[in-house]
Amino acid sequence: MVSKKNVDRVSLKQQTSRAVSSVDQIREFFSENTELFSDPDQIMPAILDGQLCLDMIATVAVAQQPQIKRVLDLGCGGGNASNLLLQKLQSKAPNLRNQLPDVNLTLVDLSREMLQTAEKSLAKRTSGIIKTHAQDIRKLSLKENHYDVILCSLVLHHLRHEREWLDTYKQLHTALRPGASLFVFDLVDITSSSIHQDAYTRYGQYLSKTVDDEYRDFVFDHIKQEDTPRSLLWQIDQLRAIGFSEVDILHKHLCYAAFNAIK
Numbered sequence: 001m002v003s004k005k006n007v008d009r010v011s012l013k014q015q016t017s018r019a020v021s022s023v024d025q026i027r028e029f030f031s032e033n034t035e036l037f038s039d040p041d042q043i044m045p046a047i048l049d050g051q052l053c054l055d056m057i058a059t060v061a062v063a064q065q066p067q068i069k070r071v072l073d074l075g076c077g078g079g080n081a082s083n084l085l086l087q088k089l090q091s092k093a094p095n096l097r098n099q100l101p102d103v104n105l106t107l108v109d110l111s112r113e114m115l116q117t118a119e120k121s122l123a124k125r126t127s128g129i130i131k132t133h134a135q136d137i138r139k140l141s142l143k144e145n146h147y148d149v150i151l152c153s154l155v156l157h158h159l160r161h162e163r164e165w166l167d168t169y170k171q172l173h174t175a176l177r178p179g180a181s182l183f184v185f186d187l188v189d190i191t192s193s194s195i196h197q198d199a200y201t202r203y204g205q206y207l208s209k210t211v212d213d214e215y216r217d218f219v220f221d222h223i224k225q226e227d228t229p230r231s232l233l234w235q236i237d238q239l240r241a242i243g244f245s246e247v248d249i250l251h252k253h254l255c256y257a258a259f260n261a262i263k
């Protein structure tokens with residue numbers, strides 16, 4: 001669980017109030033807080049149903065892509081999403097029990113510190129090749145028709161303008177091989193002001209209960225300063241318009257959602 005003690009122990013470096021963070025500020029923030037964001041036990045309880053959603057994504061990914069070989073993890077952080085996927089893959093294949101799955105991983109993150117942590121941890125979970133790219137997802141040049149699974153966990157909400165969202169989703173569609181799967185877990189916007197208010201009241205109560213009011217304020221300030229999410233329905237519409245053949249929702253809880261699109 002996220003406890004006040006845990007938060008203090010990793011000495012979370014809070015950013016000062018200002019307009020929405022730049023790419024450099026986001027990189028700096030995550031690089032300074034690598035330990036916290038790499039530890040699912042510390043960070044996931046602050047995110048509504050975070051662990052559940054990553055677990056659902058891993059389970060569905062293995063079911064949709066049993067011959068999974070190439071995975072792209074965007075904004076991989078410490079590798080939490082890929083880690084769960086590889087664990088699930090190993091547990092679903094009894095003949096692999098004493099063998100690591102042979103999955104090639106491409107990890108992308110702004111922060112070199114995050115990438116180093118992810119690579120170290122994921123090297124224990126796959127016998128495949130791990131490639132790391134310290135890059136902004138907006139500047140990626142991805143291979144076409146290549147990946148079996150693309151994971152985007154808690155990263156796309158850093159995209160700003162509509163054009164960036166559309167270009168990113170188009171590029172992900174192109175990078176997937178036909179029949180391959182995209183999974184997104186993220187903070188989502190709520191366009192109705194009454195539903196938004198209710199959702200954030202409930203999320204705030206959850207954060208206060210899980211840690212304390214100070215932590216709730218920190219999380220809310222952070223969202224305000226750094227995050228520009230789009231609504232779940234807007235994203236679903238764009239994915240359909242771009243050409244994904246099946247788009248479906250895995251889970252939604254207040255301002256967080258997990259969803260899946262098949263090329």
Ligand SMILES: C[S@@+](CC[C@H](N)C(=O)[O-])C[C@H]1O[C@@H](n2cnc3c(N)ncnc32)[C@H](O)[C@@H]1O
Pocket residue numbers: 026027030031037074075076077078079080081108109110111114135136137138152153154155158
């Ligand atoms: C909240 S962490 C999530 C990490 C991981 N996916 C997880 O679920 O635990 C967000 C990560 O996205 C990275 N990130 C944010 N904006 C990015 C961008 N434009 N391009 C690449 N990585 C980005 C950050 O450096 C950070 O490591």
